[in-house]
Amino acid sequence: MPSILKLDHVDLHLKSEAGSVHILKDVSLDLPASKTVGVMGPSGSGKTTLLMVLGGLEKPTSGTVEVAGTTLGGLSEDALAIFRRDNIGIVFQNFHLIPTMTALENVAIPLEFAGHKDAFKKAAEALAAVGLEARVKHYPGQLSGGEQQRVAIARAFVTTPRLILAD
Ligand SMILES: Nc1ncnc2c1ncn2[C@@H]1O[C@H](COP(=O)(O)OP(=O)(O)O)[C@@H](O)[C@H]1O
Ligand SMILES: [Mg+2]
Numbered sequence: 001m002p003s004i005l006k007l008d009h010v011d012l013h014l015k016s017e018a019g020s021v022h023i024l025k026d027v028s029l030d031l032p033a034s035k036t037v038g039v040m041g042p043s044g045s046g047k048t049t050l051l052m053v054l055g056g057l058e059k060p061t062s063g064t065v066e067v068a069g070t071t072l073g074g075l076s077e078d079a080l081a082i083f084r085r086d087n088i089g090i091v092f093q094n095f096h097l098i099p100t101m102t103a104l105e106n107v108a109i110p111l112e113f114a115g116h117k118d119a120f121k122k123a124a125e126a127l128a129a130v131g132l133e134a135r136v137k138h139y140p141g142q143l144s145g146g147e148q149q150r151v152a153i154a155r156a157f158v159t160t161p162r163l164i165l166a167d
Contacts, residue, residue, distance in 0.1 A: 089156030
């Protein structure tokens, strides 16, 4: 089974005015494609940070991250954004839906970015798949927390990415 995710000796330090935090300490892993893997750990242990590194949204201080055979550190900012768009779907811990867009528009965005012709039709199908066909015209502020989470899940899988990261 080919690897979908490989981390090699990943370290991450973040500096802030409150002080420096060593969040990821020598993390190595190799995960096969077509598997679902859960990461467990207490609050503050670094799960969200790890997902940000896996999704190319946070650069490790040292070590390498490889997604579907591509080393993220070797890509320019633009190439990384395109790689993310084409290969990775992310469900954020606090969803990150765009408040001024309806559920349908939120799910259609990644398809529109990727130049799909049927963005709105596919987005409607994805929302139906998560049981939200009656909420397509609603704005995030008009949805329950669980409904917002389902919109975020639909947005993550609507492009059929190779990797879905769900916080
Ligand atoms: N931008 C940041 N600057 C400094 N420390 C951070 C930053 N983001 C997260 N942290 C710290 O990193 C640790 C891991 O956070 P996080 O990955 O959000 O944990 P989890 O998702 O497991 O609860 C926490 O101690 C948090 O305070
Ligand atoms: Mg978290």
